[in-house]
Amino acid sequence: MSSEAQASLQSVTKNFDGAIAVDDLSLEIMRGEFLSILGPSGCGKTTTLRMLGGFLIPDVGEIFLGGVNVTGVPPYRRDVNTVFQSYALFEHLDVADNVAFGLRRKRVGKPEIAKRVGEMLDLVGLRERARAKPAELSGGQQQRVALARALVNMPAVLLLDEPLGALDLKLRREMQIELKRIQREVGVTFVFVTHDQEEALTMSDRIAVMNHGKLQQVGRPAEIYEAPVNEFVAGFIGASNLLPGTVTGGHVALSGGVQMRLDGSRASAFRDGEEVVVSVRPEKLTITQPTPDTWVHVDGRIVDVVYLGAATNVTLEAGGDLHLLAIEFHASGRQQDRLAPGTEVAVSWDPEDALVLSNSRQVADDPPPQPKET
């Protein structure tokens, strides 16, 4: 364990009635970082969070907080606080009493409580609503109270269980920025659970991607996006065209007879005949533009065109069963009329921009490779 780790999970496994929820997960959370645990529902991310919070005890493995083993320590004796998905505000107490709840349990002196609650309410901008009952607040305000109530205890790690899920899109965007600001200001380590990849990309210092109870990849947002380690990560973070193929003599044979050249170092990484998945981001696809011969060229037909303001999403069909999603950004003066459904077009991409993912690293039961919309 590194000296900088604020919290760490070591080979943690948790079963519920025989169904595996978290499978041999090891993860280190660095001091002061904003780490997101990202994955689809049922991937074990909330179970992981609840184990960190002390609400669940792992069947196997250990949990450390600041170097101390806290595996079996109950929540009320852990230096960890949680912002719950439902906020779980105490309806019979007003905002200030909600925020003071944790300090009162720790028998902090009255003047100290008043001071810290006041500071915390300032931080979340709710000083004037200190005497309001939670039911009188808007969703966004309730969310801030929940955050203040947890953060006022200055925990070693703050756990957030999809806290923005119940807010509308505009408010969610605001709260994302707000959360990030608060985290920078107080310097507390945040572990943020979400299924929203955009949220994770915007807010996190690092992202831990989970699926089927297993940790898939941990890394900075750019790493996760640019260099996903497997098909699941490539498909889950951002949109990606995931094309199954077979390695043959320095090429990947994709369906529909399309060949993609592999450069030397990559060619040697795969056996001949190995099943792989080629991942190409939609923005890397070029439609009807002249491109170098070294690029992969495919003849396709436009199936659907969706205008998105700054860009246009184009769905294409090539060689019968090859479905592709391309994003065309609207550079000035570019003619968009050529992108009409039914038009036969030439699609191309640079093999350098495509990732070749070994099929063996992929987890069972993954969705079939298809262009995935975000």
Next chain:
Amino acid sequence: MSAVAEERSGGLGLIRRRTRQRRAETFDRPRFLWIFTILMLVFLFVPVLVVILYSFNGQPSLVVMRGFSTQWYHEAITSGTWRGSLEVSIEIALVTMAACAVGGTLLAFGLDRANRHLARASESMLVLRLVSPETATAVASLLLFTQLGLTLSSETIVIAHIAVCLPFVAIVVRSRLALVNPELEDSAMDLGATRLRAIWLVVMPLLWPTLAAASMLCFVLSFDDFITSLFTSGVGTPPLPVRIYSMLRTGVTPVVNAIGVVMMLIAGGALIVALSMMRVGRSRSSLS
């Protein structure tokens, strides 16, 4: 009240009013339905009114009303036997209420937290107890007490009453408990409260109105209970309903009307308190 809450409740009120209007407009309702309402109310309340009326009878008759006097109330309150029975009834009802409030709440938590199969089985048994004919359970209580060699007294009545009322509290409190967000308790524990403290500090405040209402209803059930009391009473002053019944053998005087009115006032008062508390609980839970 804040602007937000006002707006929210205003909005809800508006929606409710609109639905009511729409309903009134959409259907071509017959105009004479109010007659049935009146008939129903007459049917329900005439006996009550008769009792109230005759409790002020000027002469000692249960059938002929002549003159006005409060002599029966005077007799009911000053007579040692009637007062004794009233006190015993209230005492039994209070002890039953307290025991059911505590026991029923504990049982409700048990049902909420136990493993699902066990909880479901126990709950069905509670419901069974609630619907089983009181005569049968009263006789069963009597047989049990005599077999155990217990002397029938106010204590045996209390025990039997608790058995009648406890399932009621347990079921009502449990249904409220099922609506409480489990994350509340987690959250209190997360903030440093042990499980018991968490329940006391954040779950119980949500249960109080329901529990208070259920307890009041227990009080009324016990106070008014006749069948179970009759079978399980023995030595000592009998509770009011049993006293009234035994009066039938020695000759009924209009004092029974006055007693009846007093009982109605006590039970009615408790019921009104209970209902208003339930309403408080409901409006609070609907906000959360």
